[in-house]
Amino acid sequence: MYVESPRYTERFGSVRINDIQKVVALDSGLKSEIPPHGAMGVVKISEETIKDFEDRMAIVVPVKDERLKLFEGVISGIPHDCLIIVVSNSQREPVDRFRMERDTLNQMCRYTNRLAYIVHQKDARVAQAVKNAGYDELLDENGVVRNGKAEGMVIGLLMAKLAGKEYVGFVDADNYSPGSILEYVRIYAAGFSMAKSPYTMVRILWHYKPKLSGGTHFRKWGRVSEITNRCFNSLISSRTGFETNIIKTGNAGEHAMSLKLAELLPYASGYAVEPEELVSIFEQFGGTLPAGPAAVVKHGLDLFQIETRNPHLHEDKGTEHLGGMLLVGLSTIYHSPLCDQETKRLILSQLTIQKALKPRQQPPKPHINRPPSEINIREFTKNMEPCLEIYSALYEG
Numbered sequence: 001m002y003v004e005s006p007r008y009t010e011r012f013g014s015v016r017i018n019d020i021q022k023v024v025a026l027d028s029g030l031k032s033e034i035p036p037h038g039a040m041g042v043v044k045i046s047e048e049t050i051k052d053f054e055d056r057m058a059i060v061v062p063v064k065d066e067r068l069k070l071f072e073g074v075i076s077g078i079p080h081d082c083l084i085i086v087v088s089n090s091q092r093e094p095v096d097r098f099r100m101e102r103d104t105l106n107q108m109c110r111y112t113n114r115l116a117y118i119v120h121q122k123d124a125r126v127a128q129a130v131k132n133a134g135y136d137e138l139l140d141e142n143g144v145v146r147n148g149k150a151e152g153m154v155i156g157l158l159m160a161k162l163a164g165k166e167y168v169g170f171v172d173a174d175n176y177s178p179g180s181i182l183e184y185v186r187i188y189a190a191g192f193s194m195a196k197s198p199y200t201m202v203r204i205l206w207h208y209k210p211k212l213s214g215g216t217h218f219r220k221w222g223r224v225s226e227i228t229n230r231c232f233n234s235l236i237s238s239r240t241g242f243e244t245n246i247i248k249t250g251n252a253g254e255h256a257m258s259l260k261l262a263e264l265l266p267y268a269s270g271y272a273v274e275p276e277e278l279v280s281i282f283e284q285f286g287g288t289l290p291a292g293p294a295a296v297v298k299h300g301l302d303l304f305q306i307e308t309r310n311p312h313l314h315e316d317k318g319t320e321h322l323g324g325m326l327l328v329g330l331s332t333i334y335h336s337p338l339c340d341q342e343t344k345r346l347i348l349s350q351l352t353i354q355k356a357l358k359p360r361q362q363p364p365k366p367h368i369n370r371p372p373s374e375i376n377i378r379e380f381t382k383n384m385e386p387c388l389e390i391y392s393a394l395y396e397g
């Protein structure tokens with residue numbers, strides 16, 4: 001794969017925020033000469049390097065009642081050497097959609113001789129392990145894991161840790177194009193290979209996000225991401241004194257991290273999760289509030305934003321859904337101790353214009369699940385390890 005080299009980097013405390021890097025070519029061949037690192041502004045990431053990172057990576061697929069054909073396509077696009085972890089919150093009754101997902105995954109794993117885990121978000125054993133680990137905020141009033149994409153992601157990353165992986169990446173289950181999934185994961189590997197620090201995150205920017213109504217219109221910026229990015233940039237500018245537009249992936253659902261970093265971040269409920277990750281990175285390592293763990297300050301943190309070649313084709317879930325996503329996402333910025341008055345005003349005005357908030361209302365405080373490093377992960381592992389086999393897609397129980 002050829003990717004533009006990180007040509008422009010903004011620093012915010014210990015965080016190195018790299019500007020957009022485009023994928024120049026999806027493949028770089030076996031024999032082609034390797035240009036010196038960064039020559040001509042392009043980095044060659046060899047197939048060997050990509051495979052090496054894929055082998056150390058778990059790909060978590062959060063899924064809730066998606067069309068089975070889409071789910072099937074998504075898992076078929078995940079590179080063979082990655083460990084697949086599906087965390088499903090799909091219905092069990094009257095139709096057992098979880099069972100259908102499990103069967104689909106089982107078939108793929110049997111045919112291709114690979115390992116995958118699939119776990120239901122409301123699984124009683126998982127809830128017990130979470131409780132024993134002291135992670136009570138992840139549970140609802142019935143004592144099972146709360147609803148939400150973020151909550152599914154947290155279970156996924158705890159499972160990735162349990163499986164001994166070093167990296168975790170996320171891909172949504174409602175993608176129409178298996179080839180895009182393959183590209184996302186290759187991009188994650190490419191980003192990790194460019195990182196100088198063990199604390200690293202790769203966020204994907206879609207080349208185009210087409211709207212399939214009548215003719216196809218290749219839109220580049222969704223309204224939600226445009227507004228979220230503007231608020232993030234306002235927040236950074238207020239702290240550094242220099243206007244910026246460096247943040248272009250505030251909502252990136254498709255993203256990946258080293259587990260070392262993933263353990264240090266809090267996870268805001270539902271769709272607030274991706275903006276909150278950035279908010280927390282800036283709070284802990286932006287240099288203006290008391291710093292987070294010293295190891296990160298020492299090594300720094302590499303944030304990559306990489307633009308795909310493939311367009312992003314996924315299910316359209318409607319305007320109301322987008323309004324809700326904007327509200328919870330911006331609420332993470334609004335309630336951050338980093339947030340200045342001007343950014344707060346910008347957030348309120350944008351939310352009112354988009355009718356996600358009534359005039360003079362405040363955005364609700366997000367529900368935050370603590371960083372996994374603050375819970376008793378060993379207790380989670382102790383509870384889950386003996387029964388891990390049950391969650392294998394190949395388990396015939």
Ligand code: GDD
Nearest residue numbers: 062063064087088089147148149152172173174251252253
């Ligand atoms: N496990 C689990 N639990 N998965 C869930 C849940 C849940 O409660 N709710 C939704 N999901 C799954 C969906 O099935 C899908 O695979 C994925 O999470 C994303 O949900 P969508 O509802 O499709 O979100 P979206 O397409 O509007 O937004 C996506 O893109 C945004 C912008 O990049 C999400 O990834 C957002 O988080 C992201 O900000």
Ligand code: MG
Nearest residue numbers: 172174314315
């Ligand atoms: Mg979607």
